[in-house]
Amino acid sequence: ITPGGKRQAPGLIPLNPVGIYGSLDTALKCMQMVRQQAGGTLNFADTLPNCLRIAYHDSSARNTTSPGGANGSIMNELDDPLNNPGNLGLAICHAYLKALVPLMRNNGTGPCAKLTFADAIQWVAEVAVELAGGPATPMLPGREDCGCFDNTNIIADECAPATDLISFWSEAGMTDPVKASAALSGSHSLGNIRSTTAHDAANGAGFGGAGPVCIGSPGPMTAQPNVFDNHYFKEIYNQNGRAGYLYSDRNLAAINASTLDYVKEYANDDDAFFRDWVPQFQEMSLLGVDPKPAGFNITSGFLPGGIIAKKLPMVPEDNIGFTGTAADFTHPARLNGRLSQSGGQGSFLVAGGH
Numbered sequence: 001i002t003p004g005g006k007r008q009a010p011g012l013i014p015l016n017p018v019g020i021y022g023s024l025d026t027a028l029k030c031m032q033m034v035r036q037q038a039g040g041t042l043n044f045a046d047t048l049p050n051c052l053r054i055a056y057h058d059s060s061a062r063n064t065t066s067p068g069g070a071n072g073s074i075m076n077e078l079d080d081p082l083n084n085p086g087n088l089g090l091a092i093c094h095a096y097l098k099a100l101v102p103l104m105r106n107n108g109t110g111p112c113a114k115l116t117f118a119d120a121i122q123w124v125a126e127v128a129v130e131l132a133g134g135p136a137t138p139m140l141p142g143r144e145d146c147g148c149f150d151n152t153n154i155i156a157d158e159c160a161p162a163t164d165l166i167s168f169w170s171e172a173g174m175t176d177p178v179k180a181s182a183a184l185s186g187s188h189s190l191g192n193i194r195s196t197t198a199h200d201a202a203n204g205a206g207f208g209g210a211g212p213v214c215i216g217s218p219g220p221m222t223a224q225p226n227v228f229d230n231h232y233f234k235e236i237y238n239q240n241g242r243a244g245y246l247y248s249d250r251n252l253a254a255i256n257a258s259t260l261d262y263v264k265e266y267a268n269d270d271d272a273f274f275r276d277w278v279p280q281f282q283e284m285s286l287l288g289v290d291p292k293p294a295g296f297n298i299t300s301g302f303l304p305g306g307i308i309a310k311k312l313p314m315v316p317e318d319n320i321g322f323t324g325t326a327a328d329f330t331h332p333a334r335l336n337g338r339l340s341q342s343g344g345q346g347s348f349l350v351a352g353g354h
């Protein structure tokens with residue numbers, strides 16, 4: 001962790017749904033449309049967790065001179081992922097959003113004509129969680145794109161103990177950093193560790209290697225990486241399954257960790273995990289953003305806009321799922337090449353939807 005100073009309210013960017021979309025009603029219509037589109041196009045296991053992770057990387061990154069936050073900067077940062085090795089492995093959703101947002105803008109017409117990446121990133125992540133069986137989270141519209149790079153290495157360290165995660169969330173501006181550390185880490189119920197050597201190079205003993213601090217290797221995050229529920233907590237509490245490959249996960253259940261009580265509670269009670277995850281995710285989705293000028297606070301979001309269009313397979317299908325190597329996942333150029341192959345659909349379909 002490289003501390004960048006705690007976010008201060010005056011530095012926050014106002015949530016601006018009316019300024020961006022023209023009216024609150026239009027903003028809500030756009031949110032609904034994006035949710036429907038994402039519900040029909042987050043086809044496979046690969047895109048879905050990657051899109052949850054990208055929301056975290058957008059909203060929690062900041063730098064020493066601006067509050068950063070949920071400002072769409074991750075899209076720019078990922079054009080040069082090696083600039084911040086902590087962002088490696090996010091090429092899939094980067095490509096997905098690059099296709100989705102222009103499509104939804106529909107040549108500047110319709111409710112989403114002014115759709116921001118910053119909004120789309122958070123809304124799509126929410127849909128991904130629902131599709132994987134997680135809770136529906138009421139979300140807000142109106143995050144501005146900064147057109148900037150937060151571009152720092154201020155992202156939590158997978159080789160750090162729970163105390164460091166707590167400091168990280170505190171400095172990011174979360175009101176209950178202990179709960180945030182426990183509940184939001186439960187997002188690792190989903191997905192894969194995709195990067196290999198870059199993380200090792202970054203911190204000397206990363207999960208791709210066999211270092212003494214953080215031992216791990218590419219592979220699924222948990223024993224059921226396509227299901228969003230409390231099995232992550234069961235695995236780290238009982239010290240079995242795949243969860244715990246990241247030291248930062250394993251250490252949440254350390255005997256002296258202040259997160260241990262939450263881990264135990266969530267391991268025994270799926271509802272308790274969902275109950276805490278929803279407000280933590282809402283707050284995370286608004287880091288760097290001040291919802292008050294638009295008349296909201298972090299606990300008065302809108303309900304998601306209706307039923308998601310279609311539940312799609314949560315596992316890659318033969319021949320159309322992403323079949324790259326771990327190295328492909330870390331390099332957008334290679335991934336994009338793959339996506340543009342004729343007949344190769346990568347791990348999602350955007351144009352046309354379903």
Ligand code: HEM
Pocket residue numbers: 046049050051052053056088089090156157158159165184185187188190191192193194195196221246248
């Ligand atoms: C705060 C401490 C956290 C640490 C240290 C951490 C670290 C990591 C690392 C190292 C990976 C593997 C990256 C790779 O592919 O190489 C990963 C994956 C992932 N993270 Fe986190 N993370 C944290 C918090 C979060 C949060 C808050 C969320 C979501 C709200 C999240 C969602 C995910 C998901 C879904 C994946 C799997 C991605 C995929 O399959 O492509 N993580 N995380």
